[in-house]
Amino acid sequence: AKELGISNFRFFTGELGEQASSRLLLENSLRRGLERDEFRLVYQPKYDLREDRVSGMEALLRWHAPDRVIPPWEFIPLAEETGLILPLGEWVFREVCRQVSLWTDEGYPPPEVAVNLSARQFHQDGLVSVLKAAMDEYSVSPSRIGIEITESGIMEDLVDSVAILSAVKDLGMTVYVDDFGTGYSSLNYLKRLPIDVLKIDKSFVEGVLEDRNDAAITRAVIGLGRSLGMAVVAEGVETREQLDFLRQNGCDGIQGYLLSPPLPPGETLRFRKAGHTP
Ligand code: C2E
Ligand code: CA
Ligand code: CA
Ligand code: CA
Numbered sequence: 001a002k003e004l005g006i007s008n009f010r011f012f013t014g015e016l017g018e019q020a021s022s023r024l025l026l027e028n029s030l031r032r033g034l035e036r037d038e039f040r041l042v043y044q045p046k047y048d049l050r051e052d053r054v055s056g057m058e059a060l061l062r063w064h065a066p067d068r069v070i071p072p073w074e075f076i077p078l079a080e081e082t083g084l085i086l087p088l089g090e091w092v093f094r095e096v097c098r099q100v101s102l103w104t105d106e107g108y109p110p111p112e113v114a115v116n117l118s119a120r121q122f123h124q125d126g127l128v129s130v131l132k133a134a135m136d137e138y139s140v141s142p143s144r145i146g147i148e149i150t151e152s153g154i155m156e157d158l159v160d161s162v163a164i165l166s167a168v169k170d171l172g173m174t175v176y177v178d179d180f181g182t183g184y185s186s187l188n189y190l191k192r193l194p195i196d197v198l199k200i201d202k203s204f205v206e207g208v209l210e211d212r213n214d215a216a217i218t219r220a221v222i223g224l225g226r227s228l229g230m231a232v233v234a235e236g237v238e239t240r241e242q243l244d245f246l247r248q249n250g251c252d253g254i255q256g257y258l259l260s261p262p263l264p265p266g267e268t269l270r271f272r273k274a275g276h277t278p
Contacts, residue, residue, distance in 0.1 A: 023078065029065065030075055030084050034091065038064050041095055042262035043113065045271060046233060046255045047278055049247055054272060056112030058148065058255065059096050060262045061088075080120050089121040090130060096145070097138040099265055104140075108269055114146030114176055119153030123160055128167045135171075146174035148199065151183030158189055169194040176233075181217055191228055198225045202236020202256070208245045219249050226250065243278055254278060 033039065041059045048055035063070040079085040096115050103110055121127065135142055147168060154161045154177065165175055180198040200221050207214030218234070225232035234246050237256030246254060259278040260271060 026075065026078055027082050027084070030063075030079060030082075030088075033063055033065060034084070034087060038066075039088070039091060039095075040064055040264075041092065041099070042264055043268045044255060044262035045260045045268070045276070046114075046253055047259050048253045050252055052277065054111065054276065055253060056114060056146065057110060057268060058114045058262075059092065059116070061092055061116075076118065080118050083120070085118050085120055086124060089118060090134075092116075093131060094134045094137075097134045097140045100140045100144055101138040103269070106269075108272065109144065110268075110272070112144050112146055112174060114148050114174065116148045116178065117153075119150065119156055122147075122149050122153050122164065123157055127164060128171070131168070131173075132171060142172040143174075146176055146196075148176040148178040150178045151180050151185055153178075154193065155183055155185060155189075162193060165194050181221055187224070190224075195228075195230050197231045197233055197253075199255075200232060200234045200251075202234075205234045205236045205242055205246075205256070206238075209241055215245070218246070218251075222250050225252075237278070 040062045042062055043057040043059055045054050046056045046058065047053070061072050061076075063072075063075060076085070079088055093115055096113050100110060100113055117127075124130075131145075131147075132142075134140075135145065149161075154165075168175060174196045175194060176197045176199055177195050178199050179201040181204055182201050198221060200218055204214045204218050204221075208218050209215075222232045224230075231252040233253040233255060234242075234251050235255045237243055237246065237254040237258045239258060242256075243254060243258060259276065263271060
């Protein structure tokens with residue numbers, strides 16, 4: 001038994017050691033990636049079903065590491081834990097402002113671009129002045145910028161969230177609640193938060209046709225949004241049938257591969273000029 005204990009122990013520390021060193025490797029290459037300017041943004045269009053037009057885009061982060069393009073779910077959690085999300089998030093926001101001002105100079109100001117903020121970044125002291133400074137620097141009107149913050153990120157610290165969201169709204173930016181339906185919102189608080197748009201998580205949209213619960217939740221979120229005076233946008237819409245369901249149930253807008261995948265900046269202009277409909 002003693003022998004077994006020892007070998008188990010070795011096995012255990014061996015695994016832990018491996019995990020820790022691969023984390024350290026990733027952390028180091030994240031740091032290096034930031035220094036070497038390896039991050040890029042792609043932009044996914046949003047479509048307004050009421051006004052029948054492209055209403056804006058969402059900026060999504062890609063890491064062009066030397067050997068491959070790394071998707072956000074592989075590095076955002078570690079960036080959050082290590083705090084690297086703060087410089088990275090600031091880079092994202094400034095890059096969006098730079099791009100919006102570039103498009104504006106070219107004569108094609110985008111209706112709106114929304115930026116994902118991680119919970120840690122959202123609750124960081126001085127966030128609002130960082131955002132404001134970037135918009136000022138690039139002469140971008142806050143009305144052209146939105147922020148997307150997850151439901152769980154808001155619920156982490158409600159008092160702080162009310163203050164931040166109010167300040168962001170006062171600047172004239174649009175506030176989206178991301179992944180709505182996956183967290184534990186107190187409906188009582190929801191009405192006190194200055195929120196413009198609820199985004200129904202794609203995990204519900206995926207099942208609206210086959211799964212009664214997903215359909216019920218989607219309908220409920222649309223109803224909730226309506227009664228609270230918030231718009232509702234569904235993400236991850238891939239099929240015509242999902243779109244029909246959402247339209248029939250009064251959803252305000254959609255986003256997803258059916259309309260367009262996320263696009264590199266150069267392709268978004270072509271997309272917008274072509275006047276696409278889903
Ligand atoms: P999210 O904000 O919920 O973004 C939606 C994700 O769904 C994106 O994945 C998008 O590419 C993907 N998607 C869009 N349409 C469809 C569709 O029709 N079907 C399916 N199956 N997927 C679709 P992506 O780009 O890999 O981003 C994943 C998550 O990483 C995002 O989820 C967001 O939470 C986070 N993220 C991305 N960019 C940033 C960023 O700049 N900052 C922070 N803090 N988080 C980011
Ligand atoms: Ca989002
Ligand atoms: Ca704070
Ligand atoms: Ca989501």
